[in-house]
Each structure stands twice: as C-alpha cells, then as structure tokens.
Amino acid sequence: MSIPTVAIGALGGTIASTSNAHDGSEIVPTLSAERLAAAVPGLEELAEVRAETLAQLPSPSLDEPTVMRALRWAQAAVDAGAVGVVLTQGTDTLEESAYLLDLFWDRPEPLVVTGAMRSPQAAGADGPANLLTAVRCALAPASRGRGVLVAFDDEIHQARWVAKTDSMSTSAFRSPVFGPIGRCVEAEIVYGVTAGRPAPLPPPQDEGADPRVPLLATYLGDDGHVLDALSPAGIQGVVIAGFGAGHVSAAMAEAVGRKSSELPVVFASRTGSGPTGRAMYGYPGSEIDLLARGAIGAGWLSPVKARLLLWALLATGPADAARLRAEFAARGTP
Incomplete structure (x- = not known):
C-alpha cells in the first residue's frame, strides 16, 4: 500500500546544530534535512519523505529573501505531489518566518514550521518529537485550508498569532490571548476551531523585492x-x-x-x-x-x-x- 509524500525542508537552527566541544557547548547548524528525518523513529512508516537542505543558518541570520525562496520551494514540493510540507529552522525568528510564509501561502495543503530548543546532542532533545508532530500535522486532512501552522511541544498554532515567549523552555511558543488551535494527542492531530484564514497575498512581481522596513x-x-x-x-x-x-x-x-x-x-x-x-x-x-x-x-x-x-x-x-x-x-x- 502506498503512503503519502511529505516534503521536509531544513533551514538550520538549533534542531540541526551540533557541537565539537566536550561539554556540548558552542553548537552550530551542521545537520542536513536527510539526517534530521532519519533521526525520527517511525517517520518512514507515516510518509514517504522528500528531504532537502535549503540552508544551514542560525535563526538570527535568516532574512526575508531566504524565507521567500523557501516558500517557492514548498510550493514546488506540493505541485510535485506532496500532501504537506514541513520546514525546520531556528526558533529565534520562527514566529516571523511562519507569518511571512502564511501571508503568501496559496495552497490548501498544510505548510508546517517547527524547530527545537535543545540540540540533537542534548539530553531530552526535543527536535525529533517536534518534527514528528509537524509531519503528522502536515498529513492530517483537518490541517488543509489552515495556511501555515507552527507545531511545537505537541501544540499547533496559527502563524499569525504565535510568538516565542521564553528564551530557554521547550514550551517556548504560545499564542497570546487566542491560544493554540490544536494539539497532537496519542499521535492524532486534534483541532478545536474550524479552518479559516485571510486570503493570501499575490506573490511579488519582482522575486528580488526586499523593502527596507525598520x-x-x-x-x-x-x-x-x-x-x-x-x-x-x-x-x-x-x-x-x-x-x-x-x-x-x-x-x-x-x-x-x-x-x-x-x-x-x-x-x-x-x-x-x-x-x-x-x-x-x-x-x-x-x-x-x-x-x-x-x-x-x-x-x-x-x-x-x-x-x-x-x-x-x-x-x-x-x-x-x-x-x-x-x-x-x-x-x-x-
């Protein structure tokens, strides 16, 4: 029996960072998308994964042009048959990347953004669990039509409202006032609100457009x-x-x-x-x-x-x- 295809694009961040120091400090992004996917137990049973490394950047070094290139990659992945897309990145700018993607995401298929607060070498690394939840979210039929979602610590958030609210905790992401819209419970994605979002913006006519807005x-x-x-x-x-x-x-x-x-x-x-x-x-x-x-x-x-x-x-x-x-x-x- 065939299984659905999910595309995973990696942009770097803590989820992909390793250290050469004996104490695990001074981590930097090094892991490919393929290695991130391979570290998730049971992932191959859920979906056929097409993994691609888009960048290996720390979160603060991401910018709008990089995110827009990731957007076009995700659109192409869906057009090639993926039922959903997952992007991994650092958490410092995740709330911004997710919202920028959401402004332009024009497909019904889910685009899910996730990351990690602990590196793969740390005790209790949260990257594999977050990536598994993100893939489950991307596969869930109920995720369609919701635009860009953020999956973190077994919660699902709308890109428009989610924020990083703690600098260190593994439960760093919250949606102030409105709260998460769903959760992953016993491997099932459950939503508490109906699907709906503002219409996506048309793509920039100039792919290199980068207005300076301080x-x-x-x-x-x-x-x-x-x-x-x-x-x-x-x-x-x-x-x-x-x-x-x-x-x-x-x-x-x-x-x-x-x-x-x-x-x-x-x-x-x-x-x-x-x-x-x-x-x-x-x-x-x-x-x-x-x-x-x-x-x-x-x-x-x-x-x-x-x-x-x-x-x-x-x-x-x-x-x-x-x-x-x-x-x-x-x-x-x-």
Whole structure:
C-alpha cells in the first residue's frame, strides 16, 4: 500500500546544530534535512519523505529573501505531489518566518514550521518529537485550508498569532490571548476551531523585492530623535512598537506625524498581548492622535508581524494609504 509524500525542508537552527566541544557547548547548524528525518523513529512508516537542505543558518541570520525562496520551494514540493510540507529552522525568528510564509501561502495543503530548543546532542532533545508532530500535522486532512501552522511541544498554532515567549523552555511558543488551535494527542492531530484564514497575498512581481522596513521600540523619554533620523531615501516604511495600546510620547507623536507625510508608519503594541486602540484616548501620542497624524494601527498583530505585513504589502503593490489601512484592518483582526 502506498503512503503519502511529505516534503521536509531544513533551514538550520538549533534542531540541526551540533557541537565539537566536550561539554556540548558552542553548537552550530551542521545537520542536513536527510539526517534530521532519519533521526525520527517511525517517520518512514507515516510518509514517504522528500528531504532537502535549503540552508544551514542560525535563526538570527535568516532574512526575508531566504524565507521567500523557501516558500517557492514548498510550493514546488506540493505541485510535485506532496500532501504537506514541513520546514525546520531556528526558533529565534520562527514566529516571523511562519507569518511571512502564511501571508503568501496559496495552497490548501498544510505548510508546517517547527524547530527545537535543545540540540540533537542534548539530553531530552526535543527536535525529533517536534518534527514528528509537524509531519503528522502536515498529513492530517483537518490541517488543509489552515495556511501555515507552527507545531511545537505537541501544540499547533496559527502563524499569525504565535510568538516565542521564553528564551530557554521547550514550551517556548504560545499564542497570546487566542491560544493554540490544536494539539497532537496519542499521535492524532486534534483541532478545536474550524479552518479559516485571510486570503493570501499575490506573490511579488519582482522575486528580488526586499523593502527596507525598520522596527523601532519606543521607551521612557523617547523624543522621536531616532525616528526623525531615518531618511526616507533609505527606507520604504517603518513600524513603531508603542506603549500599551500603541501609545507614544507627545514628542514622538510629532515625529510620527512628520514621518507619516513621507512614508507609511504603522504603530503596534509592545505589550505582547492585546490590540492597538482606536477610540479610547485622545491625548497627544494616543491612538486617536496617531491615527489623525496619518499612522496606521496594527490591530492585534505584534510589532514583528506588523513589520512583516508592511514589508509584504510594499513588496506586492504601491504604498497607497487606503490599501495599507484596509489590509491592516483585515489582517490585524481575529
């Protein structure tokens, strides 16, 4: 009896890292996709695995062009017959990679991202278990139509809401407010919500498109100096991680107004949970004030995901204010 095909693409990260030190320190990505798959007991009984090493990078060295190349590889894998795709990578930027992939993933087949918090040589290495869960997720018929998913520690998360919330724990990934959408229980993928997601964006006409969109976090006493110092000749947009529901100081608000006249400025909440406001506060630097100055609220999107959405929109179309506001309103809402 034939078994389904799953494609596994490896980008590096802790899940693929080994050490030459006697104490297991100083790990670096070295393992291929084939070796990662071979280390998972029982995987060959679930699926025919097509494994390919796409990169061997530490998570902080991933960038948008690399992720977009992985996207095109995953699309080609599905077109070649895979019923689902799994990408492995480092965890530091996993929440960002997964969301960028989700913005453009235009297939009903599942694309599942996973990684590990412990290297393969560490006691209690979590990579094999996470990879096995990810493959099961990619195979599950109930995973179809859900876009890009993150499988970690036996939980399934939507790419749009998941975040790395702990620097060391094997249960580092959470979805603040909304929680995971599914779990792997006794080898079965179980979902608690129905499938649904925003429509994918069209692919960039220029495969090399890479808009420069910095992310600035506001802070106590922020006077807008850093924002003013950003030259519109060198960037295409900017995202502000604001206090509370997206607030900034009165001085920073003036800078936001000046910058909004030159290019798109998005404000998000740096709190880690909850949306930007729309109509509660009216002081200088409040959400009402920033909206009046031309800035765009990120809604429920975290600052890093608001930055990726702005990057994606600028890579696929004009920086039209009405278009950007409409997309953030739609994609920043549960």
